Structure formats: structure tokens, C-alpha cells
Amino acid sequence: MSRVIHKFTRNVPGWQPRVTPVKLDEATPEQLAALQVTPSNTKVSDYVLTLAHDVESLAVRSPLFNAIMYDPGGMSRAERELGALAASMVNRCIYCAAVHADRHAQLEKDTTVTDELFAKGENADLTARDRAIFDFARKSAEAPPAAGPADMDALRNAGLSDEEILDLILSAALFGWANRLMHVLGDPVRKGNGA
Amino acid sequence: MTLFDTTILSKSGLTPDSRLAAATSSRANIFNMSQAAEQAVLRPEDCGAFGHDLRAALAARVAHHAGEHALADHYATAAGDKAALADPGAYDAGLGHVLTFVDKIANQTRDVAAEDISGLQAAGVSDADVVRLCELVAFLAYQVRVIAGLRLMQGTAG
Numbered sequence: 001m002s003r004v005i006h007k008f009t010r011n012v013p014g015w016q017p018r019v020t021p022v023k024l025d026e027a028t029p030e031q032l033a034a035l036q037v038t039p040s041n042t043k044v045s046d047y048v049l050t051l052a053h054d055v056e057s058l059a060v061r062s063p064l065f066n067a068i069m070y071d072p073g074g075m076s077r078a079e080r081e082l083g084a085l086a087a088s089m090v091n092r093c094i095y096c097a098a099v100h101a102d103r104h105a106q107l108e109k110d111t112t113v114t115d116e117l118f119a120k121g122e123n124a125d126l127t128a129r130d131r132a133i134f135d136f137a138r139k140s141a142e143a144p145p146a147a148g149p150a151d152m153d154a155l156r157n158a159g160l161s162d163e164e165i166l167d168l169i170l171s172a173a174l175f176g177w178a179n180r181l182m183h184v185l186g187d188p189v190r191k192g193n194g195a
Numbered sequence: 196m197t198l199f200d201t202t203i204l205s206k207s208g209l210t211p212d213s214r215l216a217a218a219t220s221s222r223a224n225i226f227n228m229s230q231a232a233e234q235a236v237l238r239p240e241d242c243g244a245f246g247h248d249l250r251a252a253l254a255a256r257v258a259h260h261a262g263e264h265a266l267a268d269h270y271a272t273a274a275g276d277k278a279a280l281a282d283p284g285a286y287d288a289g290l291g292h293v294l295t296f297v298d299k300i301a302n303q304t305r306d307v308a309a310e311d312i313s314g315l316q317a318a319g320v321s322d323a324d325v326v327r328l329c330e331l332v333a334f335l336a337y338q339v340r341v342i343a344g345l346r347l348m349q350g351t352a353g
Contacts, residue, residue, distance in 0.1 A: 018312040019322035053326035054243075056235040057334070064228040073221065092305035143302040143336075144261045145343045152347045162218040162348070169344030170225060173337045180333035184300050184307045185326065 003189045005094050008118045010105060012098045013188040021049035034059040050185055065178070068170045075160075075167035078107040079133055083168045085117065086137035087175035093183035096175060132158040137172035141179075198223050201230040203338060206266045207345035215348060233338065236331045237270070244324045245331070248275035249290075254335050255281035256294075257301045261339040292318040293328065300332050 005013050022031060024044060031052045035044050051058045069080055081104040088096035101114040116124035117134070126134060132154040139147040155165050198204060198219070199211055203226055209219060219226065237250050245253075251273035258267035260283050271281045279285050286294060296315055300307055315325055 018309055019316075019325050050326060051330075053323040054235075054239075054330045056239045056241065057232065057327075057330040060228060060231045060235050061330075064225065064232060067222075067225050067228060071222075071224070090305070140340050140344060143304065145340050147344070147347060149347065149350070152350075162215060163221065165348060166215075166218050166222060166345075169341055169348070170222070173340035173344065176336035176340050177333040180300050180304055180336055181329055183304060184329050184333075185312070187309065 005188045005190060008089065008094060008097050008101075010098055010101045010111070010114055010118070012102055013095055014191045015045070015047050015095050015182070015186045016189045017046050017050045017186040019050060019053070019185060021046050022052040024049065027052065028055070030059075031055045034062070036062075047182065047186065051181065061177075065174060068167075068174045073163065075164040075171070076107075078104050079130075079164070080167055080171040081107065082113070082130060082133050083137040083171040084175045084178075085114070086134050087141035087172050088179055089117070089121070090138055090141035091176070091179035091183055093175075093179040095182050095186075095188040096179055098188070100175075129158040129160075132160070133168060136168060140169070140172045141176055196230065198226055201226045202233055202266070202269065203229055203341050203345070206263070206269065207342045208349060209345060213349065215345070219345075229338065229341070232334055236327075236334045237273075239327075243327045244320065245293075245327060247273065248277045249280070250331055251275075252277035252280040253293075253297050253331060256283055256285075257297065257332055257335040258339055259283050260298070260301055261335075261343070263339045263342055266339065266342060292320070296328065297332050300329065301336060304336075 024037070027035065034055045035048060035052055037044060070077065081100045084100040085097055085104060088100060101118070105111045105114050113126065113130060116126065122138060136147050136151045136155055139145070139151055155168070199209060204219060209215060237254060238247050251270045255267040255270040255274060258264070258270060259281065267281060271278055274281055280287060280290070280294065292315060296311060299311060312325060
């Protein structure tokens, strides 16, 4: 258990399931279709093989996830990643936070924002726009959701359009979903020998 | 079902006449896929250990916890004789381990640990059913937050 990671990092860890994933050679045709396994694509992560236990959910969730995070228009991809990161920090999904902090840094070609967030959490020194985005997503992720009219006003005052705010609501909420799978069904583990 | 009949848009009070109708219509694919996801977790063909009535009750319970009472009522109508479990204070001796797990992943997500999963397994819940339960609660966590966010956008929160 000493391999389990408990601190936020941008180095994407491994993921060790707490349940036994579906075995690829025992997968049903429905599972193979949802896993998008083809003769030329036989590499499937333990995470996706775990989710294949509920194949009806997996089949609809993957395209929904991609639409919320990557469809063109609206909020920039980097800012959607910031919404995802805020939720993942609230829910302490170390794995999700690493993936989406890393993507934010790559998209921005700058680690300043994610360095600040991992060092100082909600007290990070951010631009007014990033501050409004992070605070809205962070409060939305609380249980029960705690974002209020002042947080919405802050987004509008920071210059976000309705289309951008809608994408932020969706990306932050999506990680309310993703965190409850990844953080609940497995552990983030150090990669390397024995991984 | 039209876009504005999807659960998320109808429970957030959006109509085709709303100021936000254009913005939400531009993401129609997302709201339609969200509705398909609701179908997959509430009314799947393969229910595993959790029938549609129990799933509806658990969904209503999570929605109540999140303060989304209209959404909770929407689900509770399909809960049949499991409807009492929609009350966040309700307990059922035979389902105690399920209710405890649902409440924790919905509301204390950050505190979930390996023992919560091994506890369910020790109580006889299969790995596939653990995943099914997580997907149900995790989807609800998403759905209540989109509804709350859209209501805030319209200035009708609270």
C-alpha cells in the first residue's frame, strides 16, 4: 500500500483497481463494442476495463465525456481543464487532478497556474478570470453544490459569455461524475518496478 | 423527446423561450447524451442486483441530499415500494451497506477509501454491482450540478 499516492502531482500516476476489471478475452460483444476494441486497437486500460462491468453506462459516457471536454466553440479547452481540476481537487481524486493539471499545463504551455493551485489550493494567486472559473467549479463540486449568485456574477464580471459559462458548468459537473468512478474504484499508485 | 423535455433542461426551468435557449441548443448533443446516460443508469436492460425501482429510490435520495427536490420527486415516482428509501434519513436493515456506500460516495467523496469497497464485497456485492452502483451515484452527482448551474445562470437559484 506504500505505493499509493496521497499528494497532488502533475506526474500522472498509475491506477490500481479495487475491483477485478473485466478480462478482455472474456468480454461480451457489447463490452468489446463499448471498449472500442478492434483488431488494430487491443490496448485497453484497467480503468476502462473496470467500467466495462456496466457496459450500458460506459457506452454512453465515453462520447459524452469527449463532447463536454473537446467539442469546438464555447470555453477554451484549457479553461475546461481548469474546471475539471477544481472538481478533482475538491473530491481529492489524485489521478484525475494529475491528468487534468498536466493537460492544462500542456495546453497553456505554462505550469504557473497548476503549480500555484497545488501549492496553495483555493488561496492560489490567479488572474481574475481564472479565479472566477476555479471558484465557481470548486464550489459547484461541494456536496451539496455551493456555488451561488455571487459566483455567477464573478464569471460574468470576468468577461465569460453564456456559452463559456455553460461549458464550465458541464466540465466541472462531469468531474463530479468522473471523480466518483476513478477515486472510488481504484487507487493512484507510483509507476515503476512492480507496477 | 425534445431538447427541452430532457430531465436536465426541464428541471432547471429552461424553455424554448428562455434567454439561454440558444446557448443550450448549441450543446444539444450533450443534453441528449446526458438523457441517454440517465436511461443507462436508471433503467438499464441489465440491472444486476439493483432493479429499476431501487435505482429510482437511490437517485431520489442523492437528489434530495443535493437539495434538488424537484428532481428527487421526478425519480421517486418510479421507486414503487422502495420509495421510502428516497428520504435521506431512511434506513433499511437489508440494504444498509448499499445506503451507507451511496451516501458516502455522493456526499463525502474525498473520504472514500479501499475499505469502503472491500466492505461492500464482504457483504456479498459483486464487482460488477459495485461499478453499477458507482455509475448511478456518479451520474446523479453530474446531473444535479448541471441543473443547479443552469438555474444559477438564469438567476432563479434558491
